[in-house]
Amino acid sequence: MKYFHLVWKNVFRKKLRTGLTASSIVIVLTLIVILTSLLEAMQADPSGGRGANRLVVQHATGLGNFLPLSQLQRIQQIPGVVAVTPELWFGGVYKDDKPENWIGQLSTNPDVYFDKIFDDAKIDPAVNAEWKATRNGFVAGESIAKKHGWKKGDHIVLKGTYIPLNADLVYIGPYSAGDESNIFFHNEYLNQSDWVLANKVTGLYYLKVDNGEDVPRVAAAIDKMFENSDAPTKTLTEKQFQLQFMEMMGNVKLLINGISLIILFAVTLIVANTVAMSARERVTEIAVMRTLGFGRGHILGFILSEAVLMSLLGGFLGVLLAKYLFIPALVAGAGKTSISIWLVNFKVSLSTLALAFAVSVGVGILAGFLPAIQSSRLRIVDGLRKVV
Amino acid sequence: MAIPLKYNLRNLVARKASTGMTAFVIGLVVAVFLCVLALVQGVTRTLSVTASTRNVIAMRVGSQAEMQSVITRDQADQMRSMPGPERTAAGAALVSPELITLINVPREDGKTYSNVQVRGMSPVGFEARPTVKIVDGRMFNPGTNEAIVSKNLSKRFANLNVGETLKTGSFRWVVVGLFDAQGSAYESEIWTDVRDLQQQYKRDMYSSVFVRLPDSEAANRYIETIKGDQRLKLEGKTERKYYDEQMITGAPIKALAFLVGIFTAIGASFGAMNTMYAQVSSRTREIGTLRAIGFSRRSILVSFVIEALMLCLAGGLLGIFFAFLVFNLFLTRPTGTMNFRTFSEVLFNFRMTPPLIAGGLAFAVAMGVVGGFFPAFRAARLKITTALREV
Structure with a gap:
């Protein structure tokens, strides 16, 4: 630490060069923070990992096939099941067909939904109570409600797509959770409509099991129960259920990771080039320092610290830019594109910050390593003799 | 200098x-x-690619994708009797009522699953899409629960090669052929006979109606006719326009x-x-x-x-x-x-x-x-x- 000033001075000896190198680190780190946050947003777990006790029952053939509502009671009777609600993906069009108006719309049973199943979401008890009492009411994720500027009492109309019905709903209030891109309304609203399948079918069942150990048993029991019926089921944990959507984007994930690795490698080379140039110019100076009594280890440490300091500075700025400039700008600017739905959950998490820090240090060490070794191995006589 | x-x-x-x-x-x-x-x-x-302006896809008004649309048997019959579509050598109109569903199938590694579209089509549905060719095996026969699969899809998922049986839920399909659709969106689909699919699903309805017309002007006239028919309550789009909208x-x-x-x-x-x-x-x-x-x-x-x-x-x-x-x-x-x-x-x-x-x-x-x-x-x-x- 006592040499920090020396290292600091050396980093800023050639301001332009350091500036350019740090800038490329800034850009790359900004990009990496954005990409990582984007991946996280896409993978957003509605429960933040606490949903291990929840199961989703879907048609064995896959989504898009209805399940009969008659299954509800039989599922409820399985020992270990705390509560279960039918849910239906409404998939209606809000305002117009533009992607920025895409909303996840699910019907559910308000009497048990936030109280017994999705119990780690935060909702004001007063809002919850009012929602239960309002048959055409809906609650929305805080982010999506903010995005559309809904106020209590606002009416929205969802034009049905595969369900031939226009849902006219009233906004009651927000809930907050890991995934805030959805709105929830009453099953009863659909059941009392003139849809031919009303009160007969549901898209899936969402249920909670009293403890984690019972999860596999309950899942197996449900699937066994309906195995030979008209509507065989496939019961998944909440996480597996989410994963089947992520799976379809699996290649995008691979692509993002691949791109991140390649550009990190590229920026390491850029930094290495800079550190090497600066070390080469200081050969005489390094020889003089050695003559004054600084050991090889000192020289190695100086050059390495310079590289790490430079990339940390760049990384720090990159994170700041990503968090306070680019991500807000992207959320605002991309609100009109179809990626806007991922951006609802688009935030820089602590783990991303830790990753950015680790990556910056890593780039510094990798880039500084070779030039530092070279400089420390320099023989004093050669260094003093060399004319730059 | x-x-x-x-x-x-x-x-x-x-x-x-x-x-x-x-x-x-x-x-x-x-x-x-x-x-x-x-x-x-x-x-x-x-x-x-290959989405043609000669082909028309009819869906229920307001549907954004075939999967979301519902067409009754009556509506499909009405469309069959409308004039305009091209005919096969045998004289059958190239009008194919189709049912689209999703099935959950295992990937090649058997560990993960993904959702794939299944298209049930009338026998003329295949002839109405001349860009699609069978490259291995043969066409499915109606009434036998046989299916043909895109060659690309068979590489990515398990049990989709010729001779293998695709099982999902209580349904079984025998894969009898692989097709090539020149890189178009059809390469993400499994094709089978629409009646077989309806029976397996116990559904007496369709999702969309695919119609081939002699040229793009006829296609536009046909779309207008659908729009003008008050009883039909359907909406037609050229195949090109439909896929342009999916470009999202x-x-x-x-x-x-x-x-x-x-x-x-x-x-x-x-x-x-x-x-x-x-x-x-x-x-x-x-x-x-x-x-x-x-x-x-x-x-x-x-x-x-x-x-x-x-x-x-x-x-x-x-x-x-x-x-x-x-x-x-x-x-x-x-x-x-x-x-x-x-x-x-x-x-x-x-x-x-x-x-x-x-x-x-x-x-x-x-x-x-x-x-x-x-x-x-x-x-x-x-x-x-x-x-x-x-x-």
């Missing part, structure tokens, strides 16, 4: 390590750029590609700029000498920009080489992404086209100009006297 190109070339060669490293970095960036663009190209092509699926990938492209380009330009600045500062005396023997400021400026261009062009060529390596070694198999409208997987191939390659080179050249201009400007502005005095 211009400074000979040989001067720049030799300078680059003389500083091997620094030149090589910069060119390598630019190569990597160009390769990344080409990969993401090839991806965008692949998605775009999948949704636009590619938008996230495109946005990602542009984000990555712009950021990496700026980052790499800084790297190139750094190298060029270092070149200029280590050659200060040389530049002074050049000025002293009569080369103008402008020739110095041009010369250094050209040097940066050469550097980046070398990087660009390297990048194209890298991209080819990646394409031929890692990206030979089709890739998938999710169609948000249908929750099913859309398959596509990475596509590297000559305009893309040219784009990659132009991208490298742009980095050269941006990265070279400021250092060159500094070199040109040096005063002869101070430059010569520099140690």
